[in-house]
Amino acid sequence: MAMKTLKIGNVTVDRVQDWAGPVFRVPGMWPAATWEQVEAQRDWLEPHFLAPRKNAGEVPEKDRILDISLHTYLVRTPKFNILIDTCVGNDRSRKAIPDWHMMNTDYLAKIAAFGISPEDVHYVMCTHLHFDHVGWNTRLLNGRWVPTFPNARYIFHKTEYDYWQGDQDHFAMDGAFPDSVLPIVEAGRADLVKGDFAIDDTIWLEPSPGHTPGHVCINLADGGGSALFTGDAFHHPLQVAYPEWSLHADTDMAGSANARRNIIGKICDTGTYIMAAHFMDPTIARIVRNKDRWKLKV
Ligand SMILES: [Zn+2]
Secondary structure, three states, X not given: OXXXXXXEOOEEEEEEXXXXXXXXXXXXXXXXXXHHHHHHOHHHHOOOOOOOOOOOOOOOHHHOEEEEEEXXXXXXXXXXXXXXXXXXXXXXXXXXXXXXXXXXXXXXXXXXXXXXXXXXOOEEEOOOOOHHHOHHHEEEEOOEEEEOOOOOEEEEEHHHHHHHHOOOOOOOOOOHHHHHHHHHHHOOOEEEEOOOOEOOOOEEEEEOOOOOOOOEEEEEEEOOEEEEEEXXXXXXXXXXXXXXXXXXXXXXXXXXXXXXXXXXXXHOOOOXXXXXXXXXXXXXXXXXXEOOEEEEEO
């Protein structure tokens, strides 16, 4: 099932999915998480965010792996074509996840299916600079990494850029700085911006540090509607119920939990959609109160 086009005022949001599959093992992925806590949320997680039980018994340990999606949001305003987060990219040596090593996907054809050629993209925005959010920033051409979207301004939060420039060998970068970030800067296509950067009064950044030091969410508002692109502030809908679940990979685990609580506090029981970087189909959802916790309503 593909994500339906979301319309917010005069803006449309589509999802370009590059990959989906099992990645997050519980326990393990989040140090605080137990499988019992997953089961406690099963009523709303099924069928989208948790595979229905195959039989009446316990879910065997080998099946306690949650699916995630790799996708880019294509945001079209009356003025601009914008891509938010650019997945892993083709032709890259990546160690973190075997399926993401030397990927060869038809990502650009999927974007072309929306009538958008690489030249038509005005902005590429990265919520943060981990390797699975910057890959399609570049492509390999005659042995060199060049900007995939030659006319785009690439929006990187300067705090984020400065941090990873100093820690390029981190496992969550996985080689991405030299092949997916630096070539954009060297080509003169990057704008290293402050946390309050706005493209216009429809699209603007909002710092949400924790997963990474310069992680940002991206606000979209038009015609009375709104959405919040939350990047990796949440990796899985379970963290809506358990905002205290941080990852080992978060540079600041307490900060990451705090970012989730702030986002929940801001958009829970409002009309604002949460658009996360890795949520599975149907991807469009809102956060609503659920007893003493919260859940996604799709
Ligand atoms: Zn990610």
